[in-house]
Amino acid sequence: MTGEFAYISWVRQQTAGDARVPIGIGDDAAAVRLTSGRDALITTDMILEGVHFDLSRTTPRMVGRKAMAVNLSDIAAMAAVPVAAVVSVGLPGDLPQQSAEELYHGIRGLADEFSVALVGGDTNLSRSGLVVSITLVGETTQRGPVRRCDARPEDWILATGSFGGSIVGKHLEFTPRVREALALHERYDLHAMIDVSDGLAADLGHILEESNCGAVLRASKIPISDAARQMPGPVSPLDRALHDGEDFELLCTLAADDARRLLTEQPLGVPVSHIGFITAGRELVLEADDGSRRKLEPMGYDHFRQ
Structure with missing residues (x-):
């Protein structure tokens, strides 16, 4: 220097x-x-x-x-x-x-x-x-900010893109979803939103904590990245999608009617998926393909636990 x-x-x-x-x-x-x-x-x-x-x-x-x-x-x-x-x-x-x-x-x-x-x-x-x-x-914008604290029971949980395996390269090369967020906010009534940096489960957990709600995530509906599917080792692709972090996708909740319209219109140029719904309880639950459910701990990247 x-x-x-x-x-x-x-x-x-x-x-x-x-x-x-x-x-x-x-x-x-x-x-x-x-x-x-x-x-x-x-x-x-x-x-x-x-x-x-x-x-x-x-x-x-x-x-x-x-x-x-x-x-x-x-x-x-x-x-x-x-x-x-x-x-x-x-x-x-x-x-x-x-x-x-x-x-x-x-x-x-x-x-x-x-x-x-x-x-x-x-x-x-x-x-x-x-x-x-x-x-x-x-x-x-004129509509004000979208916060984490207004998710409501029966809201649908939607997410952009796919999850897991970001360590392969996405964590350095991603494009932040600024344009996509503004487009969603302009066209739909978003109740809560967060970017997925700590991990899908952990960041949904932040929304639930701030909104005093629970949620059900449907395992079969979570979009798992190709990188997560191809990574070797004992961790399953689903667990990578739930917990790896640094995906930097948008995770949002909105009323069912608005969510259906969004999913039909798919206006972003990047896929938007319906991965679960908000509940009146306080637990985060993962629903398997056979309908069985288990409590999901919202663990993700924590700087002080690494």
Whole structure:
């Protein structure tokens, strides 16, 4: 690296000239101009070398892309429009300048795809590998945000895409479902929604906890990815779909009539599946093909238990 301030100066040159950012890099805080009367949503995610990625198996550009993507996925989960981001990085002292620039280009490439302004951040020396933390600001639509806390008994549970086996590559290469979430929110009355990062069972569990509800998942209806089906080892494809995590698909609940219409119209260009329904109880239950049921523990990725 050529030095912290030289790197900051280089990043500042790359981010200049966005009309939504009257005050950008250079002051103690940035200013972002939002549309009057709408809420700003703020989310943050950190990814660490040795936990979320291995630089011997991927590139700094892909790491930067993932760091932005996981934050965009959180904004998608609330059906909001991403606006601006603050990026903080801990750079190892032996990281080449070219790698630091590639990291930035990975972040910037996905930011540009979703019209996100990069407005500032922080840099520091890391003695324990590469660290990237992004704070993303989003803006709600006129319909407001979709939250986790309004799932209702008899709601249908729908999910985009497929689940399991993301470690094969999807966890680095996925495209956050921002456009899909906005399209769903515009056309249907979504009661609750979340992005599946910790695992299908775990993230449904978050909805149930916030909504004081239970759910039945139908095993035969869960879309299992090809990657999960092809992975060797003792873990079944179904268990991978339920618990692997980092699928970054949308999981939502809505009334049966709206759900039927959505499933008939399939408006997203990505499959939407009906995988279960919300109940008035408090348990998460998995229903097998023969109709038998067992309690499903909403376990998934937990950083402090790995």
